[in-house]
Amino acid sequence: MxxxxxIIIGGLxxxxxxxxMNTDAQQGIILNIVVGIVGGLLGGWILSLLGMDMAGAGLIASFLTALLGAVLLLFVVKAVTQRA
Structure with a gap:
């Protein structure tokens, strides 16, 4: 890919x-793309720690991996910013 x-998978x-995570009002398209791409890297790293190799697994698996990582990323950011 x-x-x-x-960019497309990350944005979606x-x-x-x-x-x-109910943060859509605070984010624009650029931040959605960044969160999705970083989420894909984070999700891929977490799944590799669990012994799952997602490389070459297909479009849907890539999207789900990015979604998992993006939700985790937004959860952590939301938890940290609410305490500050």
């Missing part, structure tokens, strides 16, 4: 994660 694919995953 090329950079355009990463970041947007869905922001809807799940």
């Amino acid at each position: 090329g950079i355009i694919g990463w 995953a970041g947007w869905v994660a922001s809807k799940i």
Whole structure:
């Protein structure tokens, strides 16, 4: 998957994660893309720790991995910013 694919999957995953975590009003399209791409890296790392290799698993698996990581990322950010 090329950079355009990463941007599209990241944007969709970041947007869905922001809807799940109820942070959509605070985020724009650029932040959704960044959250989705970072979430994909985070989700891939967490799944690799659990022994799951998601490389080459397909479009849906990539989206679900990015979604998992994006939700976790937003959860942590939301928890840290509410305490400050």
